[in-house]
Amino acid sequence: MAHHSDSVFSQIAKAPEDPILGVTVAFNKDSDTSKLNLGVGAYRTEEGKPLVLNVVKQAEQKLVNNPSRIKEYLPIVGLADFNKGSAKLIFGADSPAIQENRVTTVQCLSGTGSLRVGGEFLARHYHEKTIYIPNPTWGNHPKIFTFAGLSVKTYRYYDPTTRGLDFKGLLEDLGNAPSGAIVLLHACAHNPTGVDPTIQQWEEIRQLIRSKALLPFFDSAYQGFASGSLDADAKPVRLFVADGGECFTAQSFAKNMGLYAERVGALSIVCKTSDVASRVESQLKLVIRPMYSSPPLHGASIVSTILNDSDLYNEWTLELKAMADRIISMRTQLLETLKAKGTPGDWTHIIKQIGMFTFTGLNAEQVAFMTKEYHIYMTSDGRISMAGLSSKTIPHLADAMHAAVTTMA
Ligand SMILES: Cc1ncc(COP(=O)(O)O)c(C=O)c1O
CATH class of the missing domain: 3.40.640.10 (Type I PLP-dependent aspartate aminotransferase-like (Major domain))
Structure with missing residues (x-):
């Protein structure tokens, strides 16, 4: 009879989670309803949902409809x-x-x-x-x-x-x-x-x-x-x-x-x-x-x-711009919310930085605090995915940042 300890891999060490993908693993285990995942580098809609572009759906339909497609x-x-x-x-x-x-x-x-x-x-x-x-x-x-x-x-x-x-x-x-x-x-x-x-x-x-x-x-x-x-x-x-x-x-x-x-x-x-x-x-x-x-x-x-396909291409550029614009608008909204709360510090880097992420400047302890007290998940370097935010969740994030900065300066 084979025992657990008989495995040729019985000495193998458990590897740590990937520092980025591990954030989602931790997020999935949290049952709090206000939880927010800002670790993942993937676009979300204003409703917090993953997005399949319309042009992608159209292209896939075209492919399915083409009877000459092969799988060689x-x-x-x-x-x-x-x-x-x-x-x-x-x-x-x-x-x-x-x-x-x-x-x-x-x-x-x-x-x-x-x-x-x-x-x-x-x-x-x-x-x-x-x-x-x-x-x-x-x-x-x-x-x-x-x-x-x-x-x-x-x-x-x-x-x-x-x-x-x-x-x-x-x-x-x-x-x-x-x-x-x-x-x-x-x-x-x-x-x-x-x-x-x-x-x-x-x-x-x-x-x-x-x-x-x-x-x-x-x-x-x-x-x-x-x-x-x-x-x-x-x-x-x-x-x-x-x-x-x-x-x-x-x-x-x-x-x-x-x-x-x-x-x-x-x-x-x-x-x-x-x-x-x-x-x-x-x-x-x-x-x-x-x-x-x-x-x-x-x-x-x-x-x-x-x-x-020039029509699909043009439509893609519009959908892409809409994603980029939504992210940019999250930047302005977050900055304005922090300003309105009087959160200590200069936060203008939020709108100067570009792309999917903001490098907040929050340290690992402040990040841990925000996860523990506010159920907000991000990498320990203080990076937040702007694409994971929405107008509805920004106040919660701003509350957490404010508390982190004021209690753990
Ligand atoms: C800087 C950078 N390079 C490359 C990648 C590669 O991503 P993928 O392999 O999913 O295309 C990513 C994804 O997060 C990235 O941020």
């Missing part, structure tokens, strides 16, 4: 029309790099998979194995790149005293990086801080990166979600592509099309020549094939249908 394997690099559309979306329809065939785009498993495939390609084929990531950054970045085989270092990014960009620190750290080092940049809506460089600052960053022959690797998880404009949010990436230099871009359609669970994304590598791009692509296939063989069809078909 996709090529290793994914759906060709999806890849073309994704590259145009981030680099611009008139991008010379695309016209000159210098871009290779491969469909990957959302943003995470795109970062991972790009990281592993670099670990195998690039001479410099160090990647610099901002401090702080999305918690998955260091793990993705470490497991891809790169060595991870950080550069200064956020200044807690101003709750804004530490531009001087950023330039110093990248200036001291070894020539050729890889630099991870959030294309827009930096996670978790919501702090982005201005376009002038981006231009200075670009000059520094090019002058030191550093290799830019953009993580674009929020295109359109920051400002509400797909083109405005792509500007930093396009600035780098316009100079003719090389760069990597990992795109996710999780947020901007609300396709979280479909795992649809793309890795694009802009090269100096089309010949290099085609050789790079041949090696990307060797990274992907033993990892998951080929990517899934459904999500990429949805995105491709929307990107390649």
